[in-house]
Structure formats: C-alpha cells, structure tokens
Amino acid sequence: MIIGGRTWPRDRPWIIGIAVVAAAAAAWYAVEWAGTGSLPGGSSRPGLAYGILGGLIIIFELLLWPRKRVRSWRLGSAQTWLRAHVWLGLLCLPLVLMHARLLVIGGLLNIALMATFLVVIASGIWGLWLQQFLPGVLLDEVPAETIREQIDHVAAREAADVGRLVRAVCEPIGESAEEDDDRDDFAVVTGFRAMTGIQGRVVETLPVYSVIPGTLEISRRFHDDIRPFLLAGRAGGSPLAGRRQAEGFFATLRDSCPADAAGVIDRLERACEHRRQFDLQARLHDRLHRWLLVHVPLSVVLGVLLAAHVPIALWYW
Amino acid sequence: MLPEDVPPRTTSRELVARIDRGYYSRPSPMRVWRGWLTAAGLLLAAGWCVWGLLDQPRHHAPGPLAAAHARWERDCQACHIPFAPIKDDTVLTTNLTRSAVDAKCEACHKAAAHHSLQLVAEVGSCGSCHVDHRGRGADISRVADRTCTACHADIASHRRQPPAGGAETTLPADAASITRFDNEHHPAFASLAKDPGRLKFSHGRHMTAGLVFGGPSKAAPFTYEMLGTDDRSRLMPGDARAGDLVQLSCNSCHEFASSAARDETRLTTTVLASSPAGAYPLPVTFERHCVACHALPYDPADPAKRLPHGLTPEAMQQRIVASMLEESAEGRTAIDAPLPPRGLPANPRVSPLPETIRTQVHEHVDKARGFTRGVCGKCHEAIDAPLPVASLLRGADDSTLASGDVETWFRVPPVGVPDVWLRKARFNHVPHRGVDCRGCHEGAYPVALAGSTGASPLDNQLVMIAGRESCTGCHGPPGTDAAGKTVGGAPFDCVECHGYHGLGPHGAAVTAGAPGHRGREFFGVAPRSR
Numbered sequence: 001m002i003i004g005g006r007t008w009p010r011d012r013p014w015i016i017g018i019a020v021v022a023a024a025a026a027a028w029y030a031v032e033w034a035g036t037g038s039l040p041g042g043s044s045r046p047g048l049a050y051g052i053l054g055g056l057i058i059i060f061e062l063l064l065w066p067r068k069r070v071r072s073w074r075l076g077s078a079q080t081w082l083r084a085h086v087w088l089g090l091l092c093l094p095l096v097l098m099h100a101r102l103l104v105i106g107g108l109l110n111i112a113l114m115a116t117f118l119v120v121i122a123s124g125i126w127g128l129w130l131q132q133f134l135p136g137v138l139l140d141e142v143p144a145e146t147i148r149e150q151i152d153h154v155a156a157r158e159a160a161d162v163g164r165l166v167r168a169v170c171e172p173i174g175e176s177a178e179e180d181d182d183r184d185d186f187a188v189v190t191g192f193r194a195m196t197g198i199q200g201r202v203v204e205t206l207p208v209y210s211v212i213p214g215t216l217e218i219s220r221r222f223h224d225d226i227r228p229f230l231l232a233g234r235a236g237g238s239p240l241a242g243r244r245q246a247e248g249f250f251a252t253l254r255d256s257c258p259a260d261a262a263g264v265i266d267r268l269e270r271a272c273e274h275r276r277q278f279d280l281q282a283r284l285h286d287r288l289h290r291w292l293l294v295h296v297p298l299s300v301v302l303g304v305l306l307a308a309h310v311p312i313a314l315w316y317w
Numbered sequence: 318m319l320p321e322d323v324p325p326r327t328t329s330r331e332l333v334a335r336i337d338r339g340y341y342s343r344p345s346p347m348r349v350w351r352g353w354l355t356a357a358g359l360l361l362a363a364g365w366c367v368w369g370l371l372d373q374p375r376h377h378a379p380g381p382l383a384a385a386h387a388r389w390e391r392d393c394q395a396c397h398i399p400f401a402p403i404k405d406d407t408v409l410t411t412n413l414t415r416s417a418v419d420a421k422c423e424a425c426h427k428a429a430a431h432h433s434l435q436l437v438a439e440v441g442s443c444g445s446c447h448v449d450h451r452g453r454g455a456d457i458s459r460v461a462d463r464t465c466t467a468c469h470a471d472i473a474s475h476r477r478q479p480p481a482g483g484a485e486t487t488l489p490a491d492a493a494s495i496t497r498f499d500n501e502h503h504p505a506f507a508s509l510a511k512d513p514g515r516l517k518f519s520h521g522r523h524m525t526a527g528l529v530f531g532g533p534s535k536a537a538p539f540t541y542e543m544l545g546t547d548d549r550s551r552l553m554p555g556d557a558r559a560g561d562l563v564q565l566s567c568n569s570c571h572e573f574a575s576s577a578a579r580d581e582t583r584l585t586t587t588v589l590a591s592s593p594a595g596a597y598p599l600p601v602t603f604e605r606h607c608v609a610c611h612a613l614p615y616d617p618a619d620p621a622k623r624l625p626h627g628l629t630p631e632a633m634q635q636r637i638v639a640s641m642l643e644e645s646a647e648g649r650t651a652i653d654a655p656l657p658p659r660g661l662p663a664n665p666r667v668s669p670l671p672e673t674i675r676t677q678v679h680e681h682v683d684k685a686r687g688f689t690r691g692v693c694g695k696c697h698e699a700i701d702a703p704l705p706v707a708s709l710l711r712g713a714d715d716s717t718l719a720s721g722d723v724e725t726w727f728r729v730p731p732v733g734v735p736d737v738w739l740r741k742a743r744f745n746h747v748p749h750r751g752v753d754c755r756g757c758h759e760g761a762y763p764v765a766l767a768g769s770t771g772a773s774p775l776d777n778q779l780v781m782i783a784g785r786e787s788c789t790g791c792h793g794p795p796g797t798d799a800a801g802k803t804v805g806g807a808p809f810d811c812v813e814c815h816g817y818h819g820l821g822p823h824g825a826a827v828t829a830g831a832p833g834h835r836g837r838e839f840f841g842v843a844p845r846s847r
Contacts, residue, residue, distance in 0.1 A: 036406060037463030043407040106379030106450065109369050149345050153337040289347055296351050297358035304362035308369065312377050315399050317407065 010079075014087040022094045025050060029098045039101045043317045051099040051313075055306060057092040058117075061085055062303050065296070086128060093121050109312065113305040120298045127291040134288045142281040144274045151278045159230035162271045166222045169264055170215035173223060214258045218265065221253055226268055233279045240272050241279065380450040383457045396421050396449075403444035415442045422447075428818045434476040439468065446817075458812065462497065465811040469495040498809045499789050506739060509780050514734035515698050520761040520781060523570075527562035528610070539563040539610065548609040567754045567761070570606045571598035573746060588737045596745040597737050603627070611696070615640075616681075617688040624689065630702045630726040637685045638707045641678045675710045682707075683724075690727050702728035738782055742814035757783045 025046070032040045040047045064085050067075055075081075097103065100114055138145060146154050225240060234241035240249060250269045254262060344352075369376030374390050382390050389395035397403060398421070401414035422428075422443040431440070446460040468475035471494055491504035522528060527538025541549055542559040552569055553559075573595040589597055603611070603626040615637055616622040624636060690699050704726045737744075755762055760781035792813065793805035 037467070038461060040406075043402055043404060045406075045408050048408050108376040109365070110379070112365060147340065149340040149343070150337055153340070154335070157335050286347065293347070293351055293354055297354035300355050301358040301362040304359065304366065308366045312369075316377060316393055316397050317402050317404075 007083075010083065011087075014083060018087050018091040022091060025095060025098065039104055040098075041101045042099050042313060047099050047101070050095040054092050054095040054099055055310065057088045057095070058302065058306055061089050061092070062299060065299075086124075089121065089124055109305065109309060113302070113309050116298050116302045116305060120295060120302050123291050123295040123298070127295060130288055130291065134284055138281060138284050142277045142284070144277045145281050146278070148282065148285045151282055155230055155233065155275055155278055158271050158274060159227050162230070162268055163222070163227060165264060165267060166219055169210070169212050170219045170222075170261070171211060171213065173216065173219045212258060212260045212264070215261045215264070217256045218253065218261060218268070221249075222268065225249070226272060230271055230275050233275055233282075241276065243273075243276065246272055246276070378450050381453050382449050383451070383455050384453045385457075386449060387453065396444075403442070404448075405442040405445045410442075419443050431817055432476070434479055435468075436475060436477060439475060459810070460812055460817075462811050465815070465817075466496050498811070498813075499793055500786055503785060506742070506784050508735075508738055508740045508742075509782055509784050512778070512780050514732055515730060516732040516734055517696050517698075521763040523565050524761065525763045526564045528565070544609055552609075567758070570601045573597075574599055586736045592737075592743075593745060593747065595747040596743075598746070600734075600736055607696075613689070613692055615685045615689045615692070617684060630704055630728045633689065634682075634686075634704055634707055634726055637682050637689070638678065638710065641681050641685075645674065645678065679706075679710055682710075686724075686726060693727070693729055697729040697732065699727040700730060702726050738780075739814075743816070744814070757787050759783065 028046045029040060029050075032044060032046050036044075042048060042051050064081055067073075067081055071078075096114075096117055100110070103114065105111065105114060225238060228236050229238035229240040232238070239245040246269070250265055250272075254265055257265065373393065374381070378393075381387075386396075396418075398414070398417055400409075401418050402410045403418050404410070405415050419442050426443070428443070441464070446464045447457040449455070449457050451457070473488060473493055489504060489507065492507075494502070495504065496502045527540070529538050540560050540562055541553045541557060544552065544563065549559075552563065552565065554564075557564075574589075589599070601607075608626070612620070613624045613626060614620040614622060615624050622640065624633065628636060693699055702725070703723045706724055749757075758781050760779050789809075790804055791807040792809040793807075794809075795806040796804055798804050
C-alpha cells in the first residue's frame with residue numbers, strides 16, 4: 001500500500017499541502033473568472049501561473065525516470081521521490097485544467113498535449129489504485145513469493161528437487177531407470193515459513209532411507225502430471241492449476257499408495273501449491289505493472305509535446 | 318521414510334545455485350515492451366511536432382479564422398507579433414505590445430473612440446473584445462456582453478468627470494447600471510422619450526376609412542375615385558371599388574426601399590444610406606404621400622393656384638409676386654392697369670411698375686401670404702420671418718411702399734421628424750416583418766373615442782414607437798410566461814442592437830471622427846452592415 005496505513009503520517013502533509021494549493025488556485029481562478037466574465041485562459045494571470053507551475057511539475061515527474069538510473073547520486077530517498085511524484089502529479093491535474101480553460105481549447109497540438117496529459121494522469125491514478133491493494137493480495141495469497149523474473153528458474157529448481165525426492169523414495173518407472181544414478185541419500189525440498197511479520201520460502205534437506213514399496217503410481221503421476229505442471233504452470237493446461245482439482249488429484253493418489261508415502265505426496269502437493277502461487281504472482285505482477293506500458297511511454301510523449309507547446313504558445317499568444 | 322527432525326545437509330554452493338544470479342541483466346518482456354513503446358512514443362511525438370510545423374494553422378491556432386480574415390489563415394504574422402500578447406488580460410501585456418498589435422488591426426480597421434468621457438486606460442485592445450480563431454462562421458464583431466458591462470454595470474466609476482456645463486454632466490438614473498437587456502437592467506430607450514418633430518399630424522385620422530376621424534367632419538369622406546390616377550393605382554387595393562372609402566395602411570406612406578433601390582433619392586441620411594435594404598422606412602415626402610389630398614393653394618380666390626412644397630420664404634414671396642404680375646400681364650387678374658413691357662432676360666425690368674399696379678399687386682400678395690400661412694400652418698409651425706419688400710414692387714427710385722421696407726412673411730422650420738428614431742441602436746424592420754405593425758406602433762392606429770370631439774392625438778404629442786417592453790417579449794431568455802405562451806429566444810446581447818466604435822445604427826457615425834472602416838478611406842465604400 002502506497003498511501004495510508006503506516007505511511008499515513010508521511011502522506012498527510014502532502015495531502016494537506018496539495019489540497020491547500022489546489023483550493024487557493026481554484027479560488028484565484030474563480031475570482032478572475034468572476035471579474036472578467038469569461039474563463040481565464042492560459043495567457044491570463046492565473047492561467048499563466050498555473051501553466052508554469054504545471055509545466056515544472058511535469059518536468060519533475062519526468063525526472064523520476066532518470067533518477068532511477070542514477071540511484072548512486074543519493075538524491076533523496078526513493079520513497080520521498082515516489083511520494084512527491086504521486087502527490088505533485090495529482091496537484092498538476094487541476095492546475096493544468098485551469099491553465100487550459102477547463103478544456104475549452106483548440107489546435108491539434110494543444111488537443112494532443114491535453115489528451116496525452118489526461119491519459120498519463122489517468123494511467124497514473126490507475127497504477128496508484130493497483131498499488132494500493134494488489135501488494136496486499138500478493139502478501140496474503142502468495143506467501144511463497146519470489147522475484148518475478150525468477151519464477152521459471154525457481155519452479156524448475158523445485159521440480160528438480162521433488163524429482164530427486166520421488167526418485168529416491170518411490171519405485172521407478174521403466175523409462176527413468178537411467179536417472180537412478182544420481183540417487184542421493186538426502187532430498188531437498190522447498191518450504192514456506194512465516195515468523196515475526198516476515199515470510200518467505202525456505203529450503204530444507206531431508207535424509208532418505210529407502211524406497212517405499214507400492215509407490216510406482218507416485219512416480220508415474222509425477223512424470224505425467226506433476227512435473228509438467230511444475231515446469232510450465234497453468235500455461236500447460238494442467239488440471240493441477242486449479243486448487244480444487246489438485247486436492248482431488250492428490251486424494252486419489254493417497255488412496256492408491258501406502259500410508260508411508262503420505263509424506264512424499266504432501267511434499268508434491270506443496271510443490272504444486274507453490275507453482276500455483278507463482279502463477280498467481282505472475283498474473284498479479286503483470287497487472288501491477290502493465291499500466292506502466294501506458295504511463296511511461298505517454299509521459300515521454302507528454303514531455304516532447306510540452307517542449308513544443310511552450311515556445312509556440314509564447315510566440316503566438 | 319522422511320523423518321522431520323533431521324538437520325539440513327545442503328551445501329552453500331547448492332543453496333547459491335538455487336538463485337539465478339544473472340536474472341537482472343536479462344530484460345523482462347514487460348521492460349522490453351516498455352522500451353519499444355517509449356521509443357515509438359518519442360517518434361510519434363516528434364513526428365507530430367514536425368507535422369505541426371508544416372501545418373501550423375491546424376496545429377498551433379486554437380481554431381480557423383473568421384471568414385473575413387481567412388485570407389491570412391496561414392500568415393500568422395499578419396496579425397501576431399512574436400512574444401507580444403494579442404489580448405490585454407495577459408501578464409506580459411504592456412502599452413507597447415498593445416499598441417504594436419493594435420496597429421496591425423488598425424491597418425485595415427479604423428476604430429474611433431467609443432465615448433468622449435471614456436477612460437483610455439480601460440479601453441481594451443482589439444483582440445480582447447474581437448476574439449478570432451473561433452471558426453469561419455464566427456462573428457467576431459459580436460462581442461460578449463461582459464465587454465460592455467465591464468463598464469456599464471457601474472458607468473459612473475468608468476468615465477471621466479464631465480466638464481462643467483457640458484451636455485453629459487448628468488447621468489440618467491436608469492443608465493447608471495446596465496447589466497443586461499431586460500426591463501429591469503436596461504434603461505428605457507432615451508430616443509423615444511420625446512417626439513422632437515414639429516409636424517402636426519394625426520395618424521388616427523389618416524388610418525380611418527375615408528380619412529375622417531372622431532365624428533362629423535366638414536369634408537366628405539375620401540373615396541378612391543377622388544384620387545388622381547397615380548395615387549389611385551398606388552393606394553387602391555385590388556378588390557376595392559372606386560366608390561369605396563380610402564383606407565390607408567402603414568405602407569401607404571411608410572415605404573421600404575428594396576435592394577434595387579439603393580440610389581433612391583430619399584436615402585438622405587447616412588443612417589438610411591448605410592443601413593440594409595428595408596431596415597427603415599424611407600422618409601415620407603409631401604410630393605409623394607401628401608399632395609393627393611393636401612394641395613398648397615395660395616390664392617383664396619382661386620384654389621387651383623398652388624405653390625410647390627418646401628419653398629423658402631424668399632422663394633415663396635418671389636413666386637407669389639411673379640405669379641400675380643404674370644397673371645396681370647395676361648389680364649387674368651383684377652389688376653386694372655396695364656403692365657409696362659417686359660424686358661429681356663438680361664435686364665428683365667426695363668422700367669419700374671407704376672405705383673397703382675404695385676399697390677394692387679401688393680394687396681393681392683398680402684392676401685395670399687395670409688392665406689398661405691394658414692395652409693402651411695395646418696401641418697407646420699409658421700414662424701414670423703421679416704423679408705424686404707419684393708424688388709419687383711419697388712419704385713424707380715427704389716423707394717418702397719408706404720407700409721415700410723420690410724414686410725412680415727413666415728417660415729416653416731424643419732419638421733424634425735427623425736428618419737431613424739433609435740439613435741444609438743440598430744433596428745431592422747425586415748426580420749420583424751412577421752410581427753403586426755400594431756405590435757410596436759399601437760398609437761398610430763385609430764383609438765376608440767366614444768363621444769370624442771373628433772380630434773385625435775397629434776404625432777408631436779405622442780411617440781408611436783413602443784419601447785423596451787415590446788422588445789423583451791422576444792429578445793430575452795427562452796421560456797414561457799404565466800399563460801404558457803412561449804416568450805424569448807431571440808438574441809438579446811448588447812451588440813444585437815448597439816455598436817461600439819463611435820457607431821450608431823448600421824455604421825452611422827455618432828461620434829466625431831468615427832468613420833469606422835478604412836474601406837471608406839481606401840475605396841469609398843461603407844462597411845458591410847449586419
């Protein structure tokens with residue numbers, strides 16, 4: 001959550017500040033409007049002031065991008081920059097609207113500039129809204145969260161881990177006999193642990209004693225269903241992508257295997273659960289960042305059009 | 318077997334291998350897309366700017382110019398000066414920038430001062446009121462009301478102190494604050510406060526069938542057969558018979574010039590000449606509208622002897638004297654002495670008239686003068702005007718008659734009936750042709766005068782043009798009245814009726830030195846009227 005909760009004390013001055021500035025700006029605009037009887041435009045006193053202020057804010061907003069490139073310069077904390085980016089960006093909206101005579105504008109350049117600005121603001125607000133609640137969903141629904149770009153790697157690693165476990169304790173199927181060579185006396189499994197407000201994946205190693213008779217079905221299911229799902233996730237169309245279907249799948253597997261194999265089946269089920277969380281994380285992550293595909297490119301467009309607007313407006317105002 | 322309480326046995330190398338340490342150096346698909354889209358956006362924006370440079374009017378102007386300025390659509394410098402605001406409500410407007418930009422407008426448009434008492438510092442630049450770039454069809458002369466009410470809402474604080482004794486020392490109470498056109502916020506029409514005319518005329522009598530009004534008349538009612546041929550063809554309706562009573566209507570006398578009649582000689586005033594065809598009725602003339610019934614006899618003994626209309630006292634005197642002498646020479650008068658021979662044109666009076674003839678002629682002239690004064694006084698005021706005795710009646714030694722050198726004639730002052738009544742507003746009868754004349758000119762119609770003396774109000778006692786209230790019924794916000802009837806809807810902004818740049822109705826100058834348009838200087842043409 002970007003705004004609210006623990007960040008509220010730091011957001012409050014910003015909120016009060018932009019509310020006061022926006023109200024004062026609106027009051028000045030209204031006074032000018034009442035005085036002249038027509039909507040003050042960009043060349044009026046308040047219009048020009050808001051145009052300059054709005055332009056400076058837009059330039060500052062654009063600086064967030066290069067600032068990320070030069071983190072080592074220590075130009076304030078990332079939190080402060082992001083907070084300023086959000087609140088000043090919101091303040092920019094009324095200022096620019098009043099500068100633009102509340103959208104009573106003409107000329108393709110001005111129209112393009114205003115349309116771009118509004119889309120950038122709208123996408124920013126949409127992104128802010130997503131950032132408000134999606135991280136919470138991630139925290140609740142994806143305790144095994146990893147780095148987005150690591151998902152495939154981690155999933156492959158987990159598939160390999162549980163594969164070693166299956167090969168170590170389950171009866172082998174014919175075609176995987178050659179894999180018996182790398183049989184270890186321990187297995188590595190991935191777990192999940194939460195303590196003192198911190199949660200995440202952990203790695204555990206388990207010693208392996210012997211093959212459990214009657215577990216050929218586990219090896220078969222692992223080879224045919226579980227391993228493909230762990231590697232490809234829901235993209236493979238596996239029935240294990242759904243939690244309810246997975247529960248049924250593993251209940252059937254438990255019924256067909258001896259009770260000693262319950263621990264192995266539990267580990268397999270947990271691995272599938274991790275994979276489902278990874279899939280969910282990938283979806284949420286994409287949703288959380290997809291708005292940037294609009295926000296960032298159009299911000300650059302906005303900067304270019306603004307750079308053209310300023311001299312032309314001053315030349316022919 | 319999977320015991321739960323066995324300590325882990327993985328090596329740190331294996332643990333490190335579980336992390337893909339090079340992941341950050343490989344761009345994610347999302348980041349790649351963002352990069353491509355940003356590059357495309359850059360190109361698009363740059364292309365848009367280049368397109369804007371190639372097609373500046375569409376990109377950099379807020380809208381197309383008005384039709385009158387379309388010629389300069391692609392020539393921004395024709396009106397704009399770089400970095401000089403064209404409007405004067407900007408931060409950077411200075412007197413220097415304003416005069417420089419206004420000079421561009423004044424190259425074609427000559428704008429006069431609005432009022433002699435206006436505060437120069439409060440007068441806006443051309444572009445402040447006349448906002449262009451609102452489309453081809455926009456009327457940039459149709460300025461917003463606020464440009465007028467900015468001052469007229471409290472005019473006392475927006476004008477100089479008038480000079481003592483000047484005509485504009487006092488401000489009418491109802492003109493102190495004008496904020497919109499309605500019955501409460503706009504003063505009554507000052508032009509209609511009083512009829513300045515001196516003509517004695519009764520619309521009521523003339524609008525009554527047979528032209529008799531208010532009871533028994535000495536004269537018999539007029540019938541169409543009593544009119545001359547020309548007047549009969551002009552005034553007699555197609556379905557009327559010769560014996561019917563004459564029934565005049567408004568347009569019997571108040572004729573409107575058609576567009577083909579721009580050279581109409583009755584377009585005597587600047588207002589009429591510059592107004593759209595049909596905006597105002599042409600002036601009523603004696604020769605066209607009155608003479609059918611009102612001849613101007615000057616000899617009480619012979620009503621057939623008539624004077625032309627509009628003579629000066631001198632001309633009237635000479636005309637009557639000359640007529641008497643001429644008739645005497647022809648033996649058609651009671652003058653019993655023969656006249657001496659007439660001279661050549663270069664020396665018309667060879668010898669003075671004998672005393673007896675001069676005395677007789679003078680007696681006749683005296684009678685004619687008194688009779689004519691009565692004839693003229695029927696419709697006009699007659700003011701005493703002393704004139705020397707006519708030279709024809711002087712003796713050989715240039716002596717005069719015993720009555721003296723001067724005799725009292727009379728003159729008729731101008732009737733003073735305005736060609737256009739609303740002096741500071743424009744009006745056009747053409748758009749109002751669907752409205753019954755009675756709607757605005759009720760007073761011109763015969764009123765029921767039960768038991769009246771036969772007199773009807775004279776026009777110089779009554780203004781027969783309805784005022785503001787007759788306009789606001791249509792010229793106001795649309796709505797319905799208490800009876801559910803639709804009211805309002807017609808334009809009611811200031812410029813619907815008023816000009817600003819020293820211009821009265823339809824471009825006529827009411828302020829000194831306000832020709833209004835350079836076209837008049839350059840080409841001798843008036844601006845096109847709205």
